Amino acid sequence: MNDLSNFFGPAVDWLAISPLLSLLAGALTLLLVGSLTGQWPWRLYAHLTALSAVIAIAISIRLWGDVGTNGARLLIGGALALDQFALFAAIAICLAIALVSYLTSDYLNREGVDLPEIYALYLTAGIGALVMIASNDLVVLFLGLETLGLSLYLLAASNRRQVSSQEAGLKYFILGGFASAFFLYGVALVYGVTGSTRLINLNAALTSYIPVPRNDAVLLIGIGMILIGFAFKVSLVPFQAWTPDVYQGAPTPTTAFVASVGKIAALVALVRVFVVAFPSRSDDWGTIVFVLSALTLVVGSVVAVVQTNVKRMLAYSSISHAGFILVGLEAASHRASANVDDGLVGVAVYVVLYAAMVVGTFGVVTVVTSDQANSDASGSASLDSFKGLAKSQPLLGLAMTVLLLAQAGMPLTSGFVAKFGVIQAAVAVGSYELAVIAMVCAVIAAFVYLRIMVSMWLADPSDSTTVKVPPLSRISIAVAVAVTLVTGFLPSLILDLGSNLAELASK
Amino acid sequence: MMALSLVPTASWYLVLSAVLFGIGTLGVLVRRNPLVMFMCIELMLNAVNLSFVALARELGDINGQTIVFFVMVVAAAEVVVGLGIIVSIMRNRSTLTADDLAGLKG
Numbered sequence: 001m002n003d004l005s006n007f008f009g010p011a012v013d014w015l016a017i018s019p020l021l022s023l024l025a026g027a028l029t030l031l032l033v034g035s036l037t038g039q040w041p042w043r044l045y046a047h048l049t050a051l052s053a054v055i056a057i058a059i060s061i062r063l064w065g066d067v068g069t070n071g072a073r074l075l076i077g078g079a080l081a082l083d084q085f086a087l088f089a090a091i092a093i094c095l096a097i098a099l100v101s102y103l104t105s106d107y108l109n110r111e112g113v114d115l116p117e118i119y120a121l122y123l124t125a126g127i128g129a130l131v132m133i134a135s136n137d138l139v140v141l142f143l144g145l146e147t148l149g150l151s152l153y154l155l156a157a158s159n160r161r162q163v164s165s166q167e168a169g170l171k172y173f174i175l176g177g178f179a180s181a182f183f184l185y186g187v188a189l190v191y192g193v194t195g196s197t198r199l200i201n202l203n204a205a206l207t208s209y210i211p212v213p214r215n216d217a218v219l220l221i222g223i224g225m226i227l228i229g230f231a232f233k234v235s236l237v238p239f240q241a242w243t244p245d246v247y248q249g250a251p252t253p254t255t256a257f258v259a260s261v262g263k264i265a266a267l268v269a270l271v272r273v274f275v276v277a278f279p280s281r282s283d284d285w286g287t288i289v290f291v292l293s294a295l296t297l298v299v300g301s302v303v304a305v306v307q308t309n310v311k312r313m314l315a316y317s318s319i320s321h322a323g324f325i326l327v328g329l330e331a332a333s334h335r336a337s338a339n340v341d342d343g344l345v346g347v348a349v350y351v352v353l354y355a356a357m358v359v360g361t362f363g364v365v366t367v368v369t370s371d372q373a374n375s376d377a378s379g380s381a382s383l384d385s386f387k388g389l390a391k392s393q394p395l396l397g398l399a400m401t402v403l404l405l406a407q408a409g410m411p412l413t414s415g416f417v418a419k420f421g422v423i424q425a426a427v428a429v430g431s432y433e434l435a436v437i438a439m440v441c442a443v444i445a446a447f448v449y450l451r452i453m454v455s456m457w458l459a460d461p462s463d464s465t466t467v468k469v470p471p472l473s474r475i476s477i478a479v480a481v482a483v484t485l486v487t488g489f490l491p492s493l494i495l496d497l498g499s500n501l502a503e504l505a506s507k
Numbered sequence: 508m509m510a511l512s513l514v515p516t517a518s519w520y521l522v523l524s525a526v527l528f529g530i531g532t533l534g535v536l537v538r539r540n541p542l543v544m545f546m547c548i549e550l551m552l553n554a555v556n557l558s559f560v561a562l563a564r565e566l567g568d569i570n571g572q573t574i575v576f577f578v579m580v581v582a583a584a585e586v587v588v589g590l591g592i593i594v595s596i597m598r599n600r601s602t603l604t605a606d607d608l609a610g611l612k613g
Contacts, residue, residue: 139574146581150588157592166596173589174544178535181551184578185528188555191571192521192562 010077016063017075019056019090020130023097026052027123034116046105046472049119053098053126060090072503078198079140081272085501086134088348089268092355093133095483096260097126099359099476103366104253106470110370111159118158122257125151129265133272138187138197138226141269145183145233149176152262156250168249175232175242183229189222199277206280223278223285227292230273233266234322237295244307247315252369255311256362259318264351267325271347275332276504286333293330294437296323301445308383310365313448317407318358320445325350327431327438328422334429341502342425348501349421349494353414353487357406360480364400367473386452388461396469397456399481404449406484409442413488417495520561527554541596545589552582 014021026048034045064087067073072083101119108114128147135141153176157169191197193215194205206219228239235243247255274285300320307313328350331343368385390397406415419442426435469477487494527550534547556575563571 139577143577143581146584150584153588153592157595160595163599166592166599169592170541170596173592174535174541174548177545177548177585177589178532178551180581181528181531181548181555184552184555185558188558188562191559191574192566195566195568197570197574 010079013075013082015059016082017080018059019063019094020127022052022056022059023094023123023126023130027120027127030116030120030123034120039114040116043105043109043114043472045114045116045119046101049101049122050098052123053094053101056094056126056130057091057098060087060094063087074136074200075134078200079137080131080134081136081504082134083504084497085268085272085344085348085504088497088501089133089264089351090130092264092352093126093129093261095479096257096264096355096359097122099356099363099479100253100257100260102472102476103256103359103363106473107251107253107366107370109470118155118254121151121155121158125155125257125261129261132265132269135269135272136199136276138190138199138202138273138277141273142180142184142187145266145269146180148262148265149180149233152176152258155254155257156246158254159251162249162251164249165251168246171242171249172246179229179232179239181229182225182232186222186225186227186229189218189225193219193222199273202277203279206278220281220284223281224288226273227270227285227288230266230270231292234263234270235319236292236322236326237299237319240296240299240319243319244312244315247318248309248311252311252362252366255314256359256366259314259358259362260355263318263322264355267322267347267351271329271332271344272504274329275344279335282333282335286330289326289330289333290431290434293323293326293434296320296326297437297441298323301441301448304445304448305451307448310383310386310452313383313452314358314361314365317445317448320441321350321354321358321407323441324419324422324438325354327426327434330431330434331422331425331429334431337429339425339428342428343422344502344504346418346421346425350418352494353406353418353483356480356483357403357415360399360477360484361403361407363473363477363480364396364403367396367469367477368467370467370470383452383455386455387459389456389467392461393467393469396467396477399477400456401453402481402484404453406488408446408449411488412485414484415488417487417491421495517561517565520557524554524557524561527551527557541593545593549582549586552578552585 030045030048063082064084067082067084067087072081075082101122104118105114108118125148128144128151131144132141132148135144153169153173156172157166159165187197190202194202196202196205231239246258250258278285297320300316300323304313304316304320307316325347328343328347331346332340334340368389389400402413406413409415409419423435423438531547531551531554535544538544538547556578559571559575563569
């Protein structure tokens with residue numbers, strides 16, 4: 001009867017999952033201790049959040065060296081992968097958590113409600129994101145996706161005084177849940193055809209498997225539905241409808257979080273699933289990714305031009321960034337080419353650099369719109385609030401200029417390194433059409449950033465009140481600008497790290 | 508005794524699950540009440556559960572059935588979050604349709 005004595009769980013490599021545990025410890029401390037004690041002084045909520053994230057970064061860097069010497073491997077019975085691709089994205093995510101928590105602290109103190117819940121949600125979202133980027137099993141991936149997603153819906157709806165924030169939260173929730181259901185149905189169909197949800201087993205089953213027409217149709221529908229689920233999450237055109245509304249309606253620091261952590265996690269997971277599990281069908285999904293990427297690039301850049309609200313502009317710009325990252329994935333689908341790995345490296349480098357610039361940009365938007373007079377009824381940032389910023393606050397104006405130039409992909413900023421990486425990967429595998437579309441769209445998108453810059457530098461300030469930059473926001477923005485400039489001037493710093501990025505565990 | 512030759516096979520359940528999923532999808536797309544849209548999402552998730560169970564049975568593999576428990580937990584968590592958001596909106600207004608939530612556009 002008692003067979004449980006023979007039951008052994010899978011071996012757990014605790015050190016390898018300690019970045020997750022660090023975030024978890026932070027979240028539990030905030031929730032438990034925070035609810036038992038009164039208001040913490042000295043912005044301790046934000047400091048604790050940032051501390052957990054920094055510890056996670058430190059452990060990830062240590063693991064990075066470990067993976068460098070011992071090679072990539074699987075954890076916990078094959079549920080999670082430990083490789084440099086995941087660690088690289090983990091560092092970006094934890095950096096974004098730390099920077100956003102400082103921005104949020106200033107934002108919440110100004111609103112007079114500095115409470116621990118928001119920070120705890122940042123950390124739980126971070127846990128979901130770290131699970132997603134490392135997941136080697138579609139069901140584990142789904143759990144990470146939901147842990148991240150549920151936290152993000154709450155964060156978007158977190159400003160209960162603003163109707164726009166709640167509207168954003170509900171829209172995000174309905175469409176996010178819709179996308180998750182699609183993703184899960186895709187997983188079910190793929191499971192039905194292959195008999196497994198492990199990425200490594202999927203690849204083995206699909207390469208050894210002789211397709212019957214009927215089953216192959218089911219398999220392709222399954223892969224398609226997984227792709228649709230991801231496309232909603234990373235807001236690829238034509239599944240991007242929620243993005244501008246959520247970015248505009250959510251509290252600005254939260255928008256920074258959704259745009260950085262939410263997007264990076266889903267993109268990295270998307271790339272891992274398709275490269276590890278479905279390489280044998282890369283001709284099929286490569287074409288679809290090509291179309292999605294081209295559409296996303298064009299719509300993201302062109303529609304951004306006609307926006308008047310800075311948060312909406314940045315929402316469309318983040319859509320076009322997702323298009324660029326897909327250029328890397330498309331390059332990784334050309335398995336016949338010798339340079340197929342360039343796409344993976346391009347994606348990894350892009351997401352890390354993108355995290356810093358997007359958090360910094362939204363950080364400046366948070367600071368500028370902090371003055372309630374600057375924001376209109378729905379709590380959003382019109383282009384007018386940036387008028388004359390460079391004259392009233394030269395340093396802040398300069399920081400914003402650097403970050404916008406980086407988003408536009410100017411040389412000597414990190415944006416150039418990132419965009420160059422993916423476009424070079426596309427060229428290296430012979431995907432010239434996509435490379436040309438990407439470059440044209442980069443030029444169109446540059447116009448959007450120029451509009452904000454012209455408003456900052458050439459217009460006169462609309463009113464006499466100067467924007468105040470609170471100390472913690474100053475730290476966040478300074479770190480983001482520093483990352484942007486240092487990697488822009490010395491791209492070898494980050495590119496030299498990238499040599500092993502394409503060594504995915506179980507690939 | 509003559510057995511009726513209508514023994515349900517796995518494909519019956521798969522078709523049922525696909526139909527349920529379709530109803531859920533259609534509901535999210537056409538219904539305007541957030542609560543009903545939300546129920547349709549739950550219907551979609553449960554349709555997937557049915558698929559998993561049917562496929563696990565067909566493949567003789569226990570994993571598919573285990574997955575269902577994870578999905579149920581996720582669905583329950585989604586209810587908590589979703590109802591929380593909907594209730595907090597309802598506090599500010601008496602009725603709610605998706606068309607009322609059109610303040611953000613551009």
